[in-house]
Amino acid sequence: MKKLTSIIAAMVLTVAPAAAKKGDPKPLPADPTPRIIEIETANTAMILTVDKDGSLMFDYYGKKIDDPAPFLQKNSYRRVDFCTDPAAYITQGGREQRQASLAVTHCDGDLNTQLRYVSHEVEKAGNRTVTTIQLSDAVKPFDVKLVYEACTGQDVIVVHSEITNRENGDVRLRNYFSANISAQADRYYLTQFGGAWAREMGMQESELTRGIKTISSQKQVRAVQLENPSFMLSLDHPLDENSGNVIAGALAWTGNFDLSFEVDDFDILIMRAGINPYSAEYTLRTGETMVTPDVILTFSDSGAGEASRNLHDWARECGGVYDAEEVCPTLLNSWEGAYFDFDTELLKHMIDDTADMGLEMFVLDDGWFGNEFPRNNTKQGLGDWQVNRAKLPGGIDEIASYAVSKGLKFGIWIEPEMVSPRSELARKHPDWVVGYNTGRELTTTRNQWLLDLSNPDVQDFVFEVFDNTMKMSPHISYIKWDANRHVENAGSAHLDRETQSMFWVKYTQGLYNVYKRIREAYPDVIIQACASGGGRVEYGALKYNDEAWTSDNTDARSRIFIQYGTSHIYPSVVMGSHVSAVPNHQTEGITPLKFRFDVAMSGRLGMELQPKNLTDDEKAFARKAIATYKQLRPTIMYGDLYRLHSPYEKGNYASLMYVEKDKSKAVLFAYCFEYRGRDTVCRLKLTGLDPGRKYRLTEVNVEKKPIFWGEGMTFSGEFLTNEGVNLPLTKRYSSAVFVLEAVE
């Protein structure tokens, strides 16, 4: 009995909070003076208030309000003994019962945290205003900074949190989200973007009801292929292109993510975004800070179109996408044209054709490496990044130099995070493989394993793969970085027993370490983020990558949907978009070459086929279309996007246009993807033009004769906006592209 009593006493001792000793760190002193903190952009504002007990509350996100003072009055009476508006950063503890952005186990086992306002500072740098709010727990030396970066001209607010442990021992982070915001409306309509391999970024809208809707991934690598970490939330009415209050957002994190939308018992909606905490408890040692990823937010009172344009401007102008101002070269990628089956001669012919059609770069895809385990199929060779001497005896430099001699740039494919079981690398470093330490079967996907980027040695290796590849020739301008599997049986031989659950976060941090080193060493190389197609179309990767491969599905019909969805969150400047062969290798669909060009030209134009299989007429068409694209490229890459007709709406057609910022030039794309009946037309009211100016309308990529009666005519912006153009695009896979140039 005595024994049992002493065991119970010992258990109690371990969970009871340790009494504070003199000199122990303390919470930062709270300042409970009620105040308003307003985070403003040109047209929007986010309003937070400090409550009388020092809590920081989230009050408002929407159109800018000139006099926000009443929020303080509202604040002073609203929380008598219950909670309505949520905290600006919801924690487990206190009166909050909603999904917590922060849930931790403090060093003494206490599960609760109650954050209080300490201070805030505002820093202005050009177009940006950064508001940093310091919070601290009411009883523990445990702090959170909320950082709100307002990009004024773009109407975008980027939010993240920084969580610091000053306690006398480890704190275990169970939830460590970046941010939460709230909205109040009668109805909430959520548009999410997702699908599967080869049908990424499909759009789905649902009305949110009581409870929690989550968009998330637990795949870690190619994490965003099935569900993208982005959303559009339309208040009161379903999402409309040109009207209505819309909050749109995206998380910048190349790993497991979680975006949750909770409609609570007050019918308030709380959106929470951040790293997916599933199985990912993170130990924060004394003195350590966890910096969470950015959540990029915008508000529009004019529908989805404006929300997208805000995000695009932010992506291009505020560093959301790496080097977005650099004009992208048109290219021919060898994958669908040659797959693994090439030699020097075949590549040189492809290069000749690439140059002949007026493209600007040749990209050598998979299959160029491995000697003991030659990469002649997907079964082997990943990890052995030495040129295959049988296929390319003159090395990569011979091919790259040849491309350069033809006036082209040269690019090459790597997949440095992966290893084939049949490879020299797997034999040398089995402990680098994710899951090796678990003693379980190492499952393969596409015959490959994943390298453990939480291990600094693996980070060095991945950097060296990139570095050594670049050193194979001074003529490499472009790297396609692929990642063709996800995590199964998570585990790291590098991490110890206690920190295994940190694997997920450490992997992504490891990837970012490598990206940073690469960007320091190679600031100018163009990098494409590819992960079995669109598995890395997200702003965490895009910060370091110039472009993304949105899908392995190159069928132009499928691409209309994929690119339409993608355009809601990501700008055309990241959207690699290639003309491929027919029948299409994924769908077996057959579409005319013109249709394929018309679709691909609305993004970063490339080709991905064997040019020698094109007829002379097809080559001539391609040559002309490529030359036209180069002229229109600045408008397509840097103009404002106006979506005119959704492929999801009635009619089986889609249309969009890009308008230069000064409204002097626009490019209009229209596609019909099903037979529409002989007598129908596509009615397109153009948006984004200056109604007071006149525009000359010219069709490009014309095959036989122009399709519009107004070809070459001049129209007022007012006419084009109100009456628009009626295009006889009735046949399946008929399409048209027009240029509109202001003449006065």
Ligand code: GLA
């Ligand atoms: C992935 C990519 C393709 C191609 C192949 C090469 O599937 O998405 O574009 O690079 O790998 O193996």
